[in-house]
Each structure stands twice: as structure tokens, then as C-alpha cells.
Amino acid sequence: MNIAKVVVDVPASQTNRVFDYLISEKFLGAVQPGMRVIVPFGPRKIMGFVLEITNHSDFHHLKEIHDLMDVTPVLTDELLELGNWLSEKTLSFYISVFQAMLPQVLKAKYKKELQRLTEEALPEKLEEIFAGRDRMDYEEFLQRNGNLRILQQVIQEGLVEIHYQVKSKETIKKETMISPNKQLFFLEEALANLPKQAVKQKQMLLYFLKNPEVVSQKQLLSDLQTTRSTVKSLLDQDLLKESKQEVYRNPYKQENYPKTLPLELTDDQKQSIHPILRAIEKAYHEVFLLHGVTGSGKTEIYLQSIQEVLNRGEEAIVLVPEISLTPQMVERFKGRFGSDVAVLHSGLSPGEKYDEWRKIQRHEVKVVVGARSAIFAPFENIGIIIIDEEHETSYKQEDHPRYHARDVAIYRGKNHSCPVVLGSATPSLESFARAKKNIYTLLTMPNRMNKMSMPAVKIVDMRDELHAGNRTMFSRELKAAIEQRMNKKEQIVLFLNRRGYSTFVMCRDCGYVMECPHCDIALTYHRKNERLKCHYCAYEEAMPQLCPSCESDMIRYFGTGTQKVEEALQQLIPEARIIRMDIDTTRRKGSHEKLLNQYGRHEADILLGTQMIAKGLDFANVTLVGVLAADSLLHIPDFRAAEKTFQLITQVSGRAGRHKLPGEVIIQSYTPEHYSIQLASKHDYNNFFVKEMEIRKAFQYPPYYYLTLITVSHPNQVKVQEVVRTISQLLQKHLSSHSRVLGPTPAPLSRVKDRYRYQCMVKYKNEPKQKEILKKILDYYQDEMQRNDLFIQIDLQPYQLM
DNA sequence: ATCCTGAATGCG
DNA sequence: GCATTCAGGATT
Numbered sequence: 001m002n003i004a005k006v007v008v009d010v011p012a013s014q015t016n017r018v019f020d021y022l023i024s025e026k027f028l029g030a031v032q033p034g035m036r037v038i039v040p041f042g043p044r045k046i047m048g049f050v051l052e053i054t055n056h057s058d059f060h061h062l063k064e065i066h067d068l069m070d071v072t073p074v075l076t077d078e079l080l081e082l083g084n085w086l087s088e089k090t091l092s093f094y095i096s097v098f099q100a101m102l103p104q105v106l107k108a109k110y111k112k113e114l115q116r117l118t119e120e121a122l123p124e125k126l127e128e129i130f131a132g133r134d135r136m137d138y139e140e141f142l143q144r145n146g147n148l149r150i151l152q153q154v155i156q157e158g159l160v161e162i163h164y165q166v167k168s169k170e171t172i173k174k175e176t177m178i179s180p181n182k183q184l185f186f187l188e189e190a191l192a193n194l195p196k197q198a199v200k201q202k203q204m205l206l207y208f209l210k211n212p213e214v215v216s217q218k219q220l221l222s223d224l225q226t227t228r229s230t231v232k233s234l235l236d237q238d239l240l241k242e243s244k245q246e247v248y249r250n251p252y253k254q255e256n257y258p259k260t261l262p263l264e265l266t267d268d269q270k271q272s273i274h275p276i277l278r279a280i281e282k283a284y285h286e287v288f289l290l291h292g293v294t295g296s297g298k299t300e301i302y303l304q305s306i307q308e309v310l311n312r313g314e315e316a317i318v319l320v321p322e323i324s325l326t327p328q329m330v331e332r333f334k335g336r337f338g339s340d341v342a343v344l345h346s347g348l349s350p351g352e353k354y355d356e357w358r359k360i361q362r363h364e365v366k367v368v369v370g371a372r373s374a375i376f377a378p379f380e381n382i383g384i385i386i387i388d389e390e391h392e393t394s395y396k397q398e399d400h401p402r403y404h405a406r407d408v409a410i411y412r413g414k415n416h417s418c419p420v421v422l423g424s425a426t427p428s429l430e431s432f433a434r435a436k437k438n439i440y441t442l443l444t445m446p447n448r449m450n451k452m453s454m455p456a457v458k459i460v461d462m463r464d465e466l467h468a469g470n471r472t473m474f475s476r477e478l479k480a481a482i483e484q485r486m487n488k489k490e491q492i493v494l495f496l497n498r499r500g501y502s503t504f505v506m507c508r509d510c511g512y513v514m515e516c517p518h519c520d521i522a523l524t525y526h527r528k529n530e531r532l533k534c535h536y537c538a539y540e541e542a543m544p545q546l547c548p549s550c551e552s553d554m555i556r557y558f559g560t561g562t563q564k565v566e567e568a569l570q571q572l573i574p575e576a577r578i579i580r581m582d583i584d585t586t587r588r589k590g591s592h593e594k595l596l597n598q599y600g601r602h603e604a605d606i607l608l609g610t611q612m613i614a615k616g617l618d619f620a621n622v623t624l625v626g627v628l629a630a631d632s633l634l635h636i637p638d639f640r641a642a643e644k645t646f647q648l649i650t651q652v653s654g655r656a657g658r659h660k661l662p663g664e665v666i667i668q669s670y671t672p673e674h675y676s677i678q679l680a681s682k683h684d685y686n687n688f689f690v691k692e693m694e695i696r697k698a699f700q701y702p703p704y705y706y707l708t709l710i711t712v713s714h715p716n717q718v719k720v721q722e723v724v725r726t727i728s729q730l731l732q733k734h735l736s737s738h739s740r741v742l743g744p745t746p747a748p749l750s751r752v753k754d755r756y757r758y759q760c761m762v763k764y765k766n767e768p769k770q771k772e773i774l775k776k777i778l779d780y781y782q783d784e785m786q787r788n789d790l791f792i793q794i795d796l797q798p799y800q801l802m
Numbered sequence: 803a804t805c806c807t808g809a810a811t812g813c814g
Numbered sequence: 815g816c817a818t819t820c821a822g823g824a825t826t
């Protein structure tokens with residue numbers, strides 16, 4: 001057993017397979033599947049993952065593994081196998097899939113160094129660059145305009161060598177610890193001998209005499225109000241000693257989570273949790289779709305199910321959409337399970353993520369709560385997997401590997417023979433359809449906890465407002481309702497959708513709209529520095545004084561940003577205290593929580609925000625929710641537009657009247673008759689499902705059909721069109737007659753960063769050969785993708801059609 | 803991806 | 815005749 005099968009860190013189709021390496025005496029027994037190793041590959045050294053240890057290879061000139069990067073495997077056997085499956089499913093390289101399963105810091109870093117081998121004189125230019133040293137960075141060589149031809153020559157002559165280095169980025173945070181070095185009477189003796197002026201040193205010795213335990217230097221210094229120099233003196237006298245102790249970076253250190261206890265379940269909850277608990281006890285795999293209205297207490301079901309899993313000594317994975325956005329959720333899990341919980345989300349620094357991941361790897365925690373990638377938590381004894389807000393599109397990764405966390409969850413659920421719970425107030429059509437077909441088990445909770453009724457929803461037709469002469473973005477009804485709540489000292493949440501609210505610049509004379517010269521999209525006006533910025537690339541320019549087309553000075557910005565809404569609102573209701581939450585006000589770390597806490601303490605009447613306030617918020621005093629433009633999502637070119645609108649209105653409405661006070665929701669719309677708005681206002685998911693399914697069926701969209709979206713981009717428009725046409729013809733020819741190939745058409749974003757984008761789409765029900773064909777297409781164009789700046793993107797079951 | 807090779811191209 | 819660019823091939 002001295003041969004390792006290794007997947008190397010070269011994401012290309014030619015290298016997307018295993019390479020065999022000899023395990024030398026030194027590493028025999030130490031190398032295990034799932035470890036990262038450094039292997040020679042051509043002239044360089046690169047990182048690779050060991051998949052398997054065997055004693056046979058068909059290849060005869062094996063090289064040896066150069067070094068190990070891990071002491072214990074970073075991928076479990078299950079994850080290795082999962083990676084295999086996932087790379088097939090998503091048409092991704094093995095290496096990309098494995099990298100996606102691990103924290104960023106475990107990705108290898110590569111460095112090249114030049115090493116001088118002799119004292120012999122080198123060509124003049126080279127001597128200049130080396131400047132007396134015998135080794136230097138290759139990067140520096142290039143920066144100093146090093147000549148590659150000459151370098152090659154001296155390498156061939158054996159005067160210089162290139163060293164290829166592989167480095168790991170991971171760092172383990174260490175804390176300096178201080179403790180007494182000798183028996184205490186030595187300290188006492190030293191204390192007497194210290195000079196009078198050494199006040200701080202005396203204090204420190206007394207400190208240790210009183211409490212001779214190891215203490216962190218940080219703690220010591222703050223306790224004694226002194227600096228490192230005091231410690232240093234005592235260290236020099238050998239009275240104290242220092243040591244390093246590994247510590248976890250703790251992003252949640254300040255918070256003390258009050259312990260919470262299981263709540264008494266409602267009848268709805270009891271009925272729903274029962275089948276889940278049974279699956280846990282019997283240890284069988286089953287997918288549950290937990291459809292519970294907002295405020296029905298889904299989280300409590302998660303918590304109590306997890307408790308059962310923990311009682312059995314098993315582990316739990318909980319996925320939530322971008323958890324940094326819901327500190328309240330973290331609080332509930334940490335409150336119930338304390339230090340058994342690891343939290344993984346995008347708000348953490350790479351080092352913090354690594355530390356949380358290590359707690360999982362070392363089995364120091366039993367529960368992980370995190371965003372999409374937490375589905376790869378290296379647990380080995382999973383008892384339940386929960387996906388909250390399962391309809392959220394953020395569970396689909398938009399770059400390689402293009403996986404959906406739901407699919408991975410179900411796959412792992414089968415592996416571990418454990419239940420998977422998908423929870424939502426507005427399940428995706430895909431999931432609900434599966435539940436109807438009994439592929440998933442449907443659990444329904446139609447009532448809110450505490451017998452609260454669903455909030456009353458009123459739809460305001462904004463066209464009527466306009467006819468009545470109200471040209472603001474707030475209807476008279478909404479304004480009156482806000483003022484009424486403020487008088488009652490109750491709070492208000494106002495939601496506006498960022499999409500359709502960006503501000504563009506147009507000439508009033510000729511209608512010219514300022515567009516990005518590199519992308520097919522209007523520029524966005526930023527008031528802060530009076531500049532126009534492109535949403536898709538780095539381009540920006542100053543706000544023009546005159547229209548570039550007709551030189552009129554009537555060029556103005558249109559549309560409404562959150563900032564502008566805030567100003568208008570303030571003008572309308574001057575006494576209102578407003579907190580605005582959008583990307584601008586929450587960019588700084590922790591500011592999100594700070595604003596929410598302020599709002600929770602009723603330091604503001606109105607919380608005005610975008611997507612980020614749509615879910616998870618739970619404030620007892622909120623009795624009014626306003627949706628400023630409910631239909632702004634309806635007009636995007638996406639067959640899921642109605643579904644997204646329904647989900648959003650439902651989620652936002654759910655923020656009102658969750659506790660003792662009854663809630664009200666006001667929805668402003670220019671198309672109030674649309675069924676997604678009408679049915680959302682009646683909290684009628686079932687009829688929405690029926691109606692929307694009819695439309696999906698008629699237009700051959702999911703869940704009736706599967707989609708494959710192929711997007712091709714290249715700087716040359718003709719080239720792109722030609723490639724997409726070829727691809728679409730190939731698909732047409734080789735796929736069954738039941739499938740439909742649409743396109744080629746320009747992508748909704750037809751040009752980004754000076755690259756033209758065209759796409760074609762396959763609609764199919766059953767197409768087992770499809771992946772083979774797509775692989776062949778990719779193989780065929782591989783060369784052009786490498787050398788000719790051609791880009792082909794294949795998304796199986798896309799969620800983002802742009 | 804990156805490196806090596808040898809052939810094609812460009813400039814004087 | 816030289817350097818520079820390009821296409822093809824290999825990596826255990």
C-alpha cells in the first residue's frame with residue numbers, strides 16, 4: 001500500500017483525473033485519503049488531495065509525494081465520495097469541488113524563487129538584479145524587467161535554479177501566556193530585592209504570588225494596567241516564563257447568550273415534529289417539507305429536533321440564508337445549545353471561518369449553523385439536516401461548482417440515513433410539487449403561535465394616488481397609518497426593493513440615458529461623490545454637466561435610492577425617527593446588529609430597508625409593515641418573477657404583529673390585480689401554487705421541465721453568435737425529440753466588461769445523455785477557452801438567468 | 803494552469 | 815540570423 005491516488009490542483013479538463021504517486025518510506029502509514037499533499041508535477045510542485053491509497057498503478061515512472069500538508073485528513077471519506085458525485089452532477093472539476101468544501105485558507109498558495117547555484121559570474125543584467133544575493137523572488141525578477149531568455153539560458157547551464165514552493169495560508173491564532181517560572185519563594189525573594197522604583201514589577205510579582213496560575217498576557221496587562229516591558233524584565237530575570245496557547249478567534253465573544261429552554265409546543269407543532277422525531281429515532285432518511293406560515297414557530301421545531309439528535313450523540317447541520325443578516329437566529333441557537341454550536345457565515349474573516357471549521361473537524365461542536373457552504377461540514381455522524389427558508393435562491397452557488405445546497409443536503413441525508421427538513425412559509429414550487437407527489441413528506445402549520453391571526457393586508461393602487469394628485473412615493477393611506485402608529489408609540493417597518501430603485505441619469509431634452517461604455521447597462525448615480533458607477537464592472541465617471549448627446553443642460557437623475565426615500569419620508573413626516581438599512585449603512589462589520597439593536601430599543605420609529613430586512617426579524621412592537629413598490633420584482637426577465645414577488649410580500653408581511661399587538665400590512669402597487677400580489681395579500685399559498693403551476697406547465701418551465709442554461713461570452717460578437725449557434729445545433733441534433741433547445745439569443749445582460757454574451761437554453765424532462773454531450777462540447781472548445789478568451793458557462797438547473 | 807518544444811512569423 | 819509569437823502536447 002505505497003501508492004497514493006491524487007487529484008492535483010490544476011483546474012483543467014486534461015488534468016481532471018487522478019495521478020498516482022509513490023509514498024516514500026518516510027510518509028508510509030502517515031498519508032491518508034482526504035489529506036492535502038505537495039506533489040511534483042512537471043517541473044513544478046503543486047498541491048493535491050489524496051483520494052485513495054493502493055498498491056498498484058498502471059503507470060511506471062511514478063514520482064514520490066514531496067510532502068504532507070496535513071496531519072489529519074481535511075476531507076472525510078464521505079466528502080471525498082460526495083465530491084465525486086457533485087463534480088459529475090455540476091460538470092465541475094474534482095479539484096474545484098474539493099476546494100469548495102473547505103475554508104478558503106486551506107487553498108494552496110504558490111511561489112517561485114530563483115536560487116543562484118555558483119559563484120561564477122552571470123550575465124551582467126542578471127548580476128544587477130541579484131545584487132549580491134543568492135536567492136530572490138521570481139516576482140521581483142519580473143518586476144525588474146528580467147529577461148526570460150537569459151534566465152532560461154543560465155538555468156540550462158546549471159547556474160541558476162527555480163524553486164517551486166507550495167504554501168498554505170492557514171494560520172492558527174496563538175496567545176501568549178505568562179506563568180511563574182520558579183517556586184514561589186524565589187519570587188518572594190526577588191520581590192524583596194527589587195529596587196524601589198520598580199513599582200510595576202513588584203505589583204506583578206505580588207499578582208503571581210497571590211494567584212500562581214497561568215494567565216494570558218493580555219489579561220495580565222489589563223489587570224495591572226502596565227505594558228509588555230514589565231513582563232519582559234521579569235522574563236529576563238527568569239522569574240516568569242511565557243508559553244503559547246492555541247486559541248480560537250471568537251467573533252461572538254462579547255455576547256452572553258441567555259440560556260433558553262424548550263417551549264411548550266402548539267398542536268400544529270406537535271403534529272409536525274412527531275414524524276421528524278420518529279425518523280431520527282429510527283435513523284432513516286426522509287425529506288420533510290415543513291410549510292409553516294410566518295410566526296408559526298418553525299425554529300422551535302428545528303431546536304427540539306436537534307435536541308433529540310444531540311441526545312442520541314449525533315450531529316446537526318442547519319442552513320440559513322446569509323446568517324449574518326439574522327443575529328437573532330444565532331442567538332436562538334447559541335442560547336439553546338451554547339458552546340456546542342459553530343457558526344459559519346460570510347461575515348466572518350477567513351481566519352474566523354477556519355477556526356469555526358476546525359471546531360467541527362475536531363468534533364468539539366455538535367451543531368453547525370451556517371450559510372450554503374456549511375452543508376459540507378465535516379461531521380461524521382449526522383442525525384439531521386435542516387434548511388431554513390428553503391426557497392431562498394442563495395442556496396444555489398452561482399460559480400463553480402454550481403451546486404444547490406438542497407441537493408447536497410439530500411445526498412448527505414441518504415449517506416447518513418437521517419432526515420432532511422426543508423422549512424419555509426413560501427416553499428419553492430419545486431419542493432412543494434415534490435411534496436404533492438409524496439417524494440417529500442409535507443408537514444403543514446397553518447396557524448401562528450399564541451393564536452395570533454395573520455396580519456390584515458391592504459393593497460393600495462398607486463395609479464389612483466397619482467390621479468388624485470399625490471406624486472410622492474407614499475400613499476395617503478400609508479402616511480396616515482404611519483402617523484397613527486407613531487402616536488401609539490408602535491413601530492413600523494418599510495420595505496423597498498432595491499431592484500427598480502437604482503437611480504439612472506437621463507437627459508430631459510433628448511431622452512439620452514447614460515450607459516456604461518463596457519457593459520450593456522445604465523450607470524447608477526451615487527449622490528455621495530456625485531459620480532456615475534457601473535453595477536457590473538469597475539467603470540465610473542463624474543456626473544456630466546451637459547448631455548453628451550445634445551449638450552442640453554437638462555440632464556438629471558431619475559429613480560429612487562433608499563437614501564432618497566429616507567429624505568422624502570423625513571420631509572413627509574418630520575418628527576419620525578428613521579433607521580435606514582441598506583448596503584451603505586451596513587457595510588461596516590457589526591453595524592447591522594447595531595442598527596437592529598437600536599431599533600429593538602425603540603430608538604427609532606421606522607425601519608426602512610431593502611431585502612435584508614425581509615426575513616428573520618422579530619420585534620414585538622412592530623404593528624405596521626409597508627411595502628413601497630410591491631411589483632418592482634415582477635418586471636425582471638425571469639420566469640420566477642411571480643414566485644419571487646409572492647415570497648417577498650409574504651416574508652415582509654410576516655414581520656408584523658408577531659406578538660401581542662395585531663399587525664397590519666400595506667402594499668403599494670401599480671399592478672395590484674396581479675395574482676401574486678392578490679394571493680400574497682390573502683396569505684393564500686395553495687392557490688398561488690395552483691395558479692403558478694398552470695403557467696409553468698403552459699410555458700414549459702420548472703418544475704415541469706428541467707433547464708440547462710448555456711452562456712457564451714467573447715469580445716467579438718460574431719464569434720459568440722457562431723459558437724452558440726454551433727452548440728445549439730449540436731444539442732438539437734443529439735438530444736431526444738422531447739427536449740427543446742431555445743436560442744441562441746443575446747443574454748439579458750448582453751454585454752459585460754466589453755464581452756458579448758449570448759445564451760441558449762435546453763428544456764427537458766429526461767435526458768440521460770445530456771451531460772455526456774455537454775462534456776464533449778466543453779472538450780471541443782477547451783482549446784479556444786484557454787487561448788482565445790472564449791468563455792462557456794453551463795448551468796444545470798439555473799436560478800440566475802442573467 | 804503552466805511549462806516545454808519546435809515551427810511560423812517578423813525585422814533588419 | 816536573430817528574437818518573438820503561436821500551436822500542440824504533457825504533466826504520475
